[in-house]
Structures are given as structure tokens and as C-alpha cells.
Amino acid sequence: MADVVLRDVVKSYGALPVVHAINLDIAHGEFVVLVGPSGCGKSTTLRMIAGLEDISGGTVKIGDRVVNDLPPRDRNISMVFQNYALYPHMTVRENLGFSLHIAKRPKDEIVKAVAQAAEILSLTPLLDRKPGQLSGGQRQRVAMGRAIVRHPDVFLFDEPLSNLDAKLRTQMRVEIKRLHQKVGTTIIYVTHDQIEAMTLADRIVIMRDGHIVQIGTPLEVFERPVNAFVATFIGSPPMNLLPATVTDGALRLSDGTAIPLPPGLTARDGQAVQFGVRADNIMPEGHAMPPTSHMAFVDMPVTLTEPLGTETLLFGTLAGTEVQAKMLNPRPVRTGEVLRFGIALDKCHLFDAETGASLRV
Amino acid sequence: MYRLRLPPWLVLLTPAFVVLLMVIAIPLVLSFYSSFTAFQLTRPETITRWNGSFNYKKALSDVYFWSAFGRTLLLVTVALNLEMLLGLGLALMVAKVTRGQRLLRTMMMFPMMFSPILVGFQFKFIFNDNVGLLNNALQSLGLTDIAIPWLVDGHLAFIAIVTAEVWTSTSVFAILILAGLFAIPQDPVEAARVDGCTPWQTFRYVTLPFLMPFIYIAMAIRSLDVARAYDIVQVMTAGGPARRTELLWTLIGRTGYVDARMGYANAMGYIAILLSIVFTVYFFRKLTTARTSLGMGD
Numbered sequence A: 001m002a003d004v005v006l007r008d009v010v011k012s013y014g015a016l017p018v019v020h021a022i023n024l025d026i027a028h029g030e031f032v033v034l035v036g037p038s039g040c041g042k043s044t045t046l047r048m049i050a051g052l053e054d055i056s057g058g059t060v061k062i063g064d065r066v067v068n069d070l071p072p073r074d075r076n077i078s079m080v081f082q083n084y085a086l087y088p089h090m091t092v093r094e095n096l097g098f099s100l101h102i103a104k105r106p107k108d109e110i111v112k113a114v115a116q117a118a119e120i121l122s123l124t125p126l127l128d129r130k131p132g133q134l135s136g137g138q139r140q141r142v143a144m145g146r147a148i149v150r151h152p153d154v155f156l157f158d159e160p161l162s163n164l165d166a167k168l169r170t171q172m173r174v175e176i177k178r179l180h181q182k183v184g185t186t187i188i189y190v191t192h193d194q195i196e197a198m199t200l201a202d203r204i205v206i207m208r209d210g211h212i213v214q215i216g217t218p219l220e221v222f223e224r225p226v227n228a229f230v231a232t233f234i235g236s237p238p239m240n241l242l243p244a245t246v247t248d249g250a251l252r253l254s255d256g257t258a259i260p261l262p263p264g265l266t267a268r269d270g271q272a273v274q275f276g277v278r279a280d281n282i283m284p285e286g287h288a289m290p291p292t293s294h295m296a297f298v299d300m301p302v303t304l305t306e307p308l309g310t311e312t313l314l315f316g317t318l319a320g321t322e323v324q325a326k327m328l329n330p331r332p333v334r335t336g337e338v339l340r341f342g343i344a345l346d347k348c349h350l351f352d353a354e355t356g357a358s359l360r361v
Numbered sequence B: 001m002y003r004l005r006l007p008p009w010l011v012l013l014t015p016a017f018v019v020l021l022m023v024i025a026i027p028l029v030l031s032f033y034s035s036f037t038a039f040q041l042t043r044p045e046t047i048t049r050w051n052g053s054f055n056y057k058k059a060l061s062d063v064y065f066w067s068a069f070g071r072t073l074l075l076v077t078v079a080l081n082l083e084m085l086l087g088l089g090l091a092l093m094v095a096k097v098t099r100g101q102r103l104l105r106t107m108m109m110f111p112m113m114f115s116p117i118l119v120g121f122q123f124k125f126i127f128n129d130n131v132g133l134l135n136n137a138l139q140s141l142g143l144t145d146i147a148i149p150w151l152v153d154g155h156l157a158f159i160a161i162v163t164a165e166v167w168t169s170t171s172v173f174a175i176l177i178l179a180g181l182f183a184i185p186q187d188p189v190e191a192a193r194v195d196g197c198t199p200w201q202t203f204r205y206v207t208l209p210f211l212m213p214f215i216y217i218a219m220a221i222r223s224l225d226v227a228r229a230y231d232i233v234q235v236m237t238a239g240g241p242a243r244r245t246e247l248l249w250t251l252i253g254r255t256g257y258v259d260a261r262m263g264y265a266n267a268m269g270y271i272a273i274l275l276s277i278v279f280t281v282y283f284f285r286k287l288t289t290a291r292t293s294l295g296m297g298d
């Protein structure tokens, strides 16, 4: 087990930088998720930690060793790849034991370690099959088993669930979390799926265009996004953003609707901003909106409804922008019906229209 | 008037049948039949002189036939293994090249662009004991002061022939293995590196199993090629001197066209073809096994 430290880590392909001087401290035993849209440099970062990609600048430390110039085999890491990367010509048993075999560990130790990993991941009945004879979920478990037999310092996961169907993905998510609780090894996990990030991570690292945008616990990044990008990327449905101008200490939407300035936010008079409100914080009156001291009310026609059972998602149009709202204890709503919505202002966000930066103090 | 009306499919297929009959079936039947006769090219009427399995018995009890058979087998074994190793090395090196790889790949094919007859002449010149490049080079370097009889001594001549054969055809292996290298998925290779493999271990445990199907395809192609080796050997030594480099097909060729004993030559030819069939079956079995173990096809 070990902590992992990235200092000003840069990756360039030729003259093209794809990871820009990122800094990250990962504590021993922590579960850190790198999340961001595809192409933002998550895999590249992970592969630099693994040693599969040269580091163009900065240092990567695992434990107390700078590993920049060490080949992957000397870093004591395990990696689970997106496409499983199993050895197709080896049985499940051989796949699981391969790293120990390479490390020339005694036979009985290998047998025991393989049996144990197979037990943890319910692979025991499949040990003599080849990867070609396994389903996607089973292959995924073999890939994980191969990673855990070695008791590495760090586990690296590169989108391990993205090739699975939705149901299996949810199951495996739980298994991975359980695995972490059981083995307690440092995990660095890459995904583009914010739900995976939220559910798995001790800390989330949000990346965009090769930069780290925000690091924080799932609740921190959800409740206090540093900019409009994080605000819309984390959370489902994505946060509604309404263009507005600050006038006389209030927000004025493009159609003239006035909304009081949410508390705890500072904005200059005349500043162009984006008003951010999550669906959970804009609800039709009388439908279980939690009472708060700062409320604003708007009338909005409903253009579309998505009933989900315990709640219904309402799509409406406010000042020319589509807004998603939530209705708890739902009743049937007709399309075109105009409802009065309450907005919980103390849960709302304000971002500079130009830079996207949060205006929270 | 009555006209025979054939169904259209038969009419359409007839030309194909006729061609197949002329170029394949008739020669096949004729040569197979003649292998049971005392057919001599110079006396066409002898094709009717049936002598049963005499030719086959004669071949199977002929020392020269068996020594040519054994030498052919040896040539296939030695040439294929050498070509495989060299081709593998060549392909691995070329795969590492990032600039000018196209050019290298093209250059790799050069030996295949020359007629084997000319290759034979070239190597005959290189290995000539008096004026040959090799002996001249060795003598100039002071490594030897005698004229090494490259094409006269049986063992040396065999080495010379293997050299020429390997020079022309290593690229068959190199090209196919290179194609294999390009087709290898990168993921398992990276997994192996993370799993603790040295570059050699990665090659041994992951890359090589992926290459085996390609190697077996090259083996199948080349085993047929070498089993019917004729041109290069015919030019370099003509199977001589004194049959010291005799291969199956130089023997068959001489028996059929120089000695004009075509019936006997055909009998030996059919036995030789059996050898090729055995090679093909063997390597295709290996290919299937290698593919199955990789989970490709079934």
C-alpha cells in the first residue's frame, strides 16, 4: 500500500500537450476517481502512473519512490483495462496466476492466491475456461481477479465498467466498492460516468482538456462546484443554467423575470451571469419542496413530463431556456399546463457568464 | 426438326467444365495412369505398356529416391526453421522502426522479386570455388588460402543451397509475421507489462502465441514451396555432383525429361506429392490449434 503523488505532471504528444502540469495527492488507501468528458486526459494520466506512457514533465511518486523512469513491472501496481485485456490463450486460472508465475512465486502459493481471488469474485466454477467462453461480466471479474492476486500498492482502473450493460454495471460498481473495503488498497479509477464517480469515490478529481478543474469529496463537488462545467457535469439531471444579468441586487432573466440574488453569492451590478439551479431545487408549489427561508417563485409552462414513479421530471421553458424541474408525490400534469414553481435560492449557484467561475464566496 | 434442349445451367457451366477437364482432370488422370505403365517420353506407344505397381515398388526400394526424399525433408526442416527465426527477427526489428518503415517493408520484398533461376545463378557465382565472391573474400581476408569447394562437397553444397533458399524467401515469413505483429491487440501486451513481465517475457508469453497462427501460415506456404524445390538447385548443382545434392524434384525432373522414363518419374512424383500433402495437413492442424487456443474461430 502506498500513497501516490503527482507533481506538475505533463504529457505531450510531440508538441501537443494533452495533460497540463497536474498536481494530485492521493492518500494511502484512498479511492480516487478521475472523471471528465472523453478525451480530457484521464487515461493518459492513469497510464503515466502505470508506466505505460512516458512522462513528459514533472514527477510521479508511488510510496516514497519517484517512479518516472521505472518500467511498469517495478512499480507494483495492478491495472484493469477497459477491454479487460485478458490473455486469450490462457485459462481463467492461468490468467489469474500469471503475474505470480512471472514473479516466480512457489506453486502452492500461486494455487492458494488464485483460489482466494476466484472465491472473492465467484470465479471458481469458471477457472478452466478460456476468456472467449466467458460473458462480459465474467471477463470483467477475471480482469479484477488478475489485479487483486498480487496485492499491489495501487490499483488502477481504466473505465472498467463501460463495456457492460446498465444492470451489470450497477452490480459491478457495488462489487468494486466492496472489494476496496475488503482489501483497503489505494485505488485510482478512471471513468467518464459521473454516477460511477459519485458512488465510488472517496474523492473525485474532475478533469477537462488536460487540466484538473476540481478535487473534492462527492458531496463537495456536488454542492460547491467551482465552475459551470463541474456544475453541469456532476449530478443528474444536469444543473439548469439560465443566462441573467445582475440589476439592482437582483437577477434579471432575459425575459425580464426578476429573481432575488441567492444568499452567499457576490455579483457586481450589471455583471452577466449564469444562474444555476438543480432540478431538485425547483419544484411545483405544493409538491414536497423542502421549506427554506429563501424562496423565489416563477410561472412556467410544462412542455414535457418524464414520470419516474416516486417523482416526475418536468421540462419547462423559462426565459427561452429549457429547465428541468422535479415533482415529488407526482400528480398527472398536462403538457402546456402552467405551474407555479418554487426555487430554493440558498441551494442555487451563480457563475460568471464569461469565465464560468463560481461566484460563491 | 428435333433439337436437343439442354437446361440453361448446364449450358452456362459447360465451358467451365471443359476448361477444368482439359487443364486439370485429363493431365491428372493421364499422369496417374502413366505411373502404372512403362511410359517413355521418346516412345509414345509405351504408354499402353501396363506394368502395375512396378514403378512404385521400384521407387520405394531405390536408394537414390530415398536419399533425395530424406534430403528434401532435411532441406524443408532446416530452411523453414532458419527462415522462421530470421523472419521473426526481421519483422520484430522492422516493427520497431517508426520512420521509413514503408520503404523497409518494400525492400524486404526485393529477394522475392527475382526469378529463382537468376537467384540460382547469382549464388552459383558467389559460391564458385575459383571465381566466386565468397572464396575471394575469405582469401583476401586471410581466413583461408585454399579454394573451398562450396558446390562440390555435399555438405557445403547443401549449406549453399540453404543459403540461397533462405535469402529468397525469408521475407515470406517476415511479411506474414509483421502482419501478425500489427494485428496483435495492444491491451494484453500492456497487461503483461503491468503484470511484471520483462520485454522478453512479454514476447514469450503474449506476443508469440498471437504470432503462431501467422507463423504456421508461412510454414504451410513455404513447406509446399521447398518440398517442390527445383529451380535454384537445378541451376546451382543440378542435384550433383554425383547426386550429392539430389532433391526429389531434381531427381524426378531428370528421370522424366533426361532419361525420358516418364512413367517412373510420375510414380515418384505422386509419392512426393504425398509428402507435400502431409506437410499441408500438419501445418493446417497446427494453425487451427493455435487459432483455437487464442479463441479465434473454432
Ligand SMILES: Nc1ncnc2c1ncn2[C@@H]1O[C@H](COP(=O)(O)OP(=O)(O)O)[C@@H](O)[C@H]1O
Pocket (backbone or CB within 6 Å): A013, A018, A036, A037, A038, A039, A040, A041, A042, A043, A044, A045
Ligand atoms: N498516442 C497519442 N498520440 C496523440 N494524441 C493522443 C494519443 N493518445 C491520446 N491522445 C490524445 O490525448 C488526449 C487525452 O486522451 P485520453 O487520456 O485517452 O482521454 P480520456 O480522458 O478519454 O481517457 C486526447 O485528446 C487524445 O486524442
Ligand SMILES: [Mg+2]
Pocket (backbone or CB within 6 Å): A039, A042, A043, A044, A159
Ligand atoms: Mg480513456
